[in-house]
Amino acid sequence: MRQTSRYFSVMTDAFLTEGGTVDKFIGDAVMVFWNAPHPQPDHVARACRATLAAKAAGERLNAEFAAEGLTPFVTRFGIHVGEAVVGNVGSSERMNYTALGNTVNLAARLEGLNKQVGTTVLASEDVYLRVRDQFEFKAFDAVIAKGMTKETRIFELVGASA
Numbered sequence: 761m762r763q764t765s766r767y768f769s770v771m772t773d774a775f776l777t778e779g780g781t782v783d784k785f786i787g788d789a790v791m792v793f794w795n796a797p798h799p800q801p802d803h804v805a806r807a808c809r810a811t812l813a814a815k816a817a818g819e820r821l822n823a824e825f826a827a828e829g830l831t832p833f834v835t836r837f838g839i840h841v842g843e844a845v846v847g848n849v850g851s852s853e854r855m856n857y858t859a860l861g862n863t864v865n866l867a868a869r870l871e872g873l874n875k876q877v878g879t880t881v882l883a884s885e886d887v888y889l890r891v892r893d894q895f896e897f898k899a900f901d902a903v904i905a906k907g908m909t910k911e912t913r914i915f916e917l918v919g920a921s922a
Contacts (some may be wrong), residue, residue: 763825764788767833772815778810779803783858783882788833789871793859796846804841804890808917811837838870839883839917841890862908869905870914877914885913895920 770792772782775792779800783791792810794803799900815835822832842863848855877900888897896918902911 763830767818770821771814771835774814775810776818777813778806780806780810781857784856789915791859791864791868792843793846793864796859797857798872804887805894806898807839807841808883808891808895809920811839811917815880835880836871836874837881837917838867838872838874839881839887840867840870841884841886852916865907866905866912869907869913873903873905873914877916879916883915883917883918885915887917888913888915893921 768785768789771790775782775790778794780792780794781796783793785791792807794800794807797874800806815837818833818835827833840863842861844859844861844863846859849858849860850856866884870884874880874882880898883897888899897915898918900914900916902913904911
């Protein structure tokens with residue numbers, strides 16, 4: 761449990777530094793969103809910067825884990841931008857401030873597609889179109905992600921533009 765907590769700590773730090781709202785931990789995944797509860801005009805760029813920082817932090821942490829004889833984490837990221845229902849969801853016994861909808865689902869599907877495509881960070885075309893002048897991307901063919909009905913062009917987020 762200590763190793764997992766260290767992992768979540770470095771991931772969370774990267775996301776919080778860029779103003780992300782850390783929603784929940786699901787298994788070894790972290791769900792984060794931007795632009796709520798407060799508007800962030802540059803939320804897509806923030807998400808990309810945070811993801812690149814989290815990726816780098818994860819690589820450094822995995823080197824520590826290896827030196828300690830621990831199994832490294834395999835970290836993959838999915839980034840999408842769009843409309844979502846954001847607010848307190850739950851029952852009178854337990855509430856959670858969260859984001860729901862197809863936007864969230866597609867981000868999760870992109871994360872899962874990384875293994876199939878051989879990448880670490882996949883972003884949707886909507887992300888690419890908003891920040892392509894600030895970051896480097898590698899284009900892939902369009903896919904129909906699991907549970908979706910229309911094709912989505914996918915892009916690997918490679919790094920920040922020079």
